[in-house]
Amino acid sequence: MTTATDPYRLLGRGYADVRRPDPRIARCLYAALGDAATVLNVGAGAGSYEPGDRHVLAVEPSATMLGQRHPGSAPAVRAVAEALPCADDGFDVAVAWLTVHHWRDPAAGLAELRRVSRRQVVLTWDVEIMARYWLVADYLPEIAERERGLATLDAVIDGLTTPGRRVDVQAVDVPWDCTDGFLAAYWRRPHHYLDAAVRAGMSGVASLPDTVVRPALARLADDLRTGAWHRHHRDLSGRDSLDVGYRLVVAS
Structure with a gap:
């Protein structure tokens, strides 16, 4: 889930331990694949959400x-989204799960997704909705400030929209006991944000300087x-799921 440089050389240690696929989110993602038999997983990371019933x-x-x-796991090649080592229309579908914001040139990467596949499915987020999430709004607004400069929902929609193609967007709610430790997974379990190993799986937090994160977490610890x-x-206590801005963009 990175570009040619490798920020995950440090940030990604132990990533697979805290970013375990959630079956409810997986069902949503897999449904968007339709009847695709061949799948290109771009920015595949440690292999989360790779369907086992298709060629990946x-x-x-x-x-x-x-x-x-x-x-x-599915066979993997080391390459960047902006230069995929694949033939034109070589796959039924190309997917990119929570990765586009790490790409060096998102527009070029999204164009590559269109080139190599007939259908594209991208999981990203609406940064303005995410900015209202309590962790961001009350403790770490720097996350939203940083990510407004990255490629999130609008950039993905623009990058996948071409004449004659349909682009659909759907919300992906986060269950209260989500097993995938991305940024908003712990919306009803705030004490988890105090765990450094958990935070290491969240690039939005892990990328911030310690001088920002440490006092914010001290305030959270005190509030708890x-x-x-x-x-x-x-x-939040009685809710089973929450819309915190994650969006699935499907282009075909």
């Missing part, structure tokens, strides 16, 4: 991430200790 080729530039792929967090977010 993984593309990932980070050696750190490739080294965490489990035995029996005093009960202030639970009083302020009591409306």
Whole structure:
């Protein structure tokens, strides 16, 4: 889930341990594949959400991430999204799960997805909705400030929209006990954000300087200790899932 440089050389250690696919999210992603028999997984990382019932080729530039792929995972090649080593229309579908914001040139990478596949399925997020998520709004607004400069929902839609093609967008709600430790996975379990190993799987947090993260987490820890967090977010306690801005973009 990186570009030619490898920020995951440090950030990605132990990534596979905390970014375990959630079966409910997997069902949503797999449904978007339709009847595709061949799948190109771009920015494949450690192999999350690779369907086992289709022919998959993984593309990932980070050696750190490739080294965490489990035995029996789909074959993988080391390459970047902007220069996919694949023939035109070589795949039924190309997917990119929470990776486009790491690409050096998102527009070029999305054009490559269109070139090599007849259908594209991209999981990204709406940064303005994410900015209202309590972790971002109350403790780490720097996440939204940083990610407004990255390629999120609007850039993905623009990059996949061409004449004669249909682009659909659907919300992907996050279950309260989500097993995939991405940024908003712990919206009802705030104490998990105090765990450094958990935060290492969240590039939005791990990419910020410690001088920003440390005092923010100290405030969160204090709010949990005093009960202030639970009083302020009591409306979350009875919810099974939450829309925190994750969006699935399907182009065909």
